[in-house]
Amino acid sequence: MPSEREITEPVDLTLPDGRLNPAAIGWTRTPLHRTDGIGRGRVGWGRNKRWEYWAVALETHVVAVVVSDIGYAAVPSLFVLDRRSGEQIAVDAIAPLGRGTTLPGTLDGGPANAQTQSLRVDIDPAPGGTRLRARAERVELDVVAQLPPGHERLGVVVPWSDRLFQYTVKDPARPAVGRLSVDGTAYAIEEGTAWATLDHGRGRWPYAISWNWGSGSGVVGDRVTGLQVGGRWTQGTGVTENAVVVDGALTKISDELRWGYSSDDWLAPWRIQGGSVELTFHPEHVRRSVTQLGVIASRTHQCFGTWAGRVGDVAVDGIFGWAEDVHQRW
Numbered sequence: 001m002p003s004e005r006e007i008t009e010p011v012d013l014t015l016p017d018g019r020l021n022p023a024a025i026g027w028t029r030t031p032l033h034r035t036d037g038i039g040r041g042r043v044g045w046g047r048n049k050r051w052e053y054w055a056v057a058l059e060t061h062v063v064a065v066v067v068s069d070i071g072y073a074a075v076p077s078l079f080v081l082d083r084r085s086g087e088q089i090a091v092d093a094i095a096p097l098g099r100g101t102t103l104p105g106t107l108d109g110g111p112a113n114a115q116t117q118s119l120r121v122d123i124d125p126a127p128g129g130t131r132l133r134a135r136a137e138r139v140e141l142d143v144v145a146q147l148p149p150g151h152e153r154l155g156v157v158v159p160w161s162d163r164l165f166q167y168t169v170k171d172p173a174r175p176a177v178g179r180l181s182v183d184g185t186a187y188a189i190e191e192g193t194a195w196a197t198l199d200h201g202r203g204r205w206p207y208a209i210s211w212n213w214g215s216g217s218g219v220v221g222d223r224v225t226g227l228q229v230g231g232r233w234t235q236g237t238g239v240t241e242n243a244v245v246v247d248g249a250l251t252k253i254s255d256e257l258r259w260g261y262s263s264d265d266w267l268a269p270w271r272i273q274g275g276s277v278e279l280t281f282h283p284e285h286v287r288r289s290v291t292q293l294g295v296i297a298s299r300t301h302q303c304f305g306t307w308a309g310r311v312g313d314v315a316v317d318g319i320f321g322w323a324e325d326v327h328q329r330w
Contacts (some may be wrong), residue, residue, distance in 0.1 A: 004239055004254045006026060008164075009032065010032045011024045013037060013157065013167050014035075015037075015164075016037070016041055017041040018039075018040055018044025019043055019163060020162045020165040022162075026156075027155060028154075030198075031155050032177050033107050033157065033167050035105060035106050039049065043163055048203070049166075050202050051068035051069070051070075051103075051196070052067045052068070052200055053195045053200075056141075058083075058187065059198075062081040063079070063125070065077070065079075065121055065313045069098040069103055072096070073095060073097065074114060075095075075296075076093050076101065076119055077091060077092045077119070078141075083285070089136075091119045093117075094293060100115040100116060102114075107200050108125050110125070112124075113259075118134070120135045128147060130147070130174075130196075131143070131145075132178075138183050141178070141187060143177065143179070145176050148175065151174070151251035152248055153169055153170075154169065154245075155168070156168050156169065156240070158234050159239070164205060164206055165204060167203055168200065168203075169198060169200040170243070172195070172215050172217045172228055172321070173197075173217040174196040174198065176194040197226075207330065209328055211232050211328075213231075214228075214322065214323040215321045216306075217321060218318060219236065219319075222311070225245070227245075228244070229257055229272055231256070231258075232256070239254075239258075240253065242254070244316070251312065256275050257273065257275075263325070268282065277310075281323045282306050282307075282308065283305040284305040285305070286301060286302070288300070296330050300327075303323050305321075306318055306321075307319050307321060
C-alpha cells in the first residue's frame, strides 16, 4: 500500500503569502489544520472555496444542507429525498459576493449561516456535536449530529500545486437525533435510526475539475461503520480521501481506487476497487442536477442506495449512503 504522512500536531494550511504550507500536506484522524489564512497573502486571492455540506440519512428521507462561499458568490442549498416515493425537493440559491453568508475560518471555529429569500441554513457547534437547522417553504430541519467521545474524522490535504490545494474533512457515521418536517408532516429522528455525514472544505481549486465521492453509514453486525471513498480529483497528488471508520476508529486507505459505473444507466451497480477495497454500490434513486450560471457550471449525478463488500477485514454490507459523479466549473 502506498504510504501517506499522518499529521499529529496542529498546523497552518497556508503560509503568510497564501501559498500551501508544505508541512500541512498529509492526513489526520482528527481535525488539526488551521485554515483561517485562506484568501490572505500576496498569492492568496482567487479560486478560494469554503463550504460545509451535511447530509442526514433517515429511514424515510435523506436531507442535505450546504453553506458555501466559492469566492465570487455564496451558493447555499437544501435537498430532500423521500426514500419511499422517490420525490425530491431542491432549494438552490445564489448570492453575489457571499451576501448573507457566514463561514468559520477553521472547522468548529464558529457558526456557518446562510440566509436568502427562499432558504435559511444554520450550522452551529453544540455540546456533544453539531446542530443543523434549515427552513424553506416545504421543509424544516432541526438535528444534532452527535460527536461521540473518541470518534475519529478523516482530514486530508490535496496538493495540486503550491497555489491550488484543498483541505477536506470527511466524517461519516455521526449519530443524528432531532426532527424533520416535510409539507407539514413531522418525522422524529431518534438515536440509532439516522446518521449524519460531513463534507468540510477549504481551499483554492482549479477552474474545471471532476470527481467521484462515495459515503455510507450504518450498523454491520454490532459495529457502527462509516465508509468514505473518493476518486479522480486526487489522482497524481500522492494522497487519497479513502477510509473506513468502525466504532469511531479510523483506518486510512492510501490506494487509488478504480470506479466502474455506467453513465447510460446510473441505477446499474457501481464497483469500486483497489488494494484492500472491494465494494459494490447498489443504487435505488438518482439525483440529476445541472447548473449553468455564467462562469459557474456543474453536472451532478448522485445515486442513493446500499453498499456491499469489504475494506480489508471490515464488511460494509447493507449500510446506506451514496455515490456520485460530478463535473464542475467554478
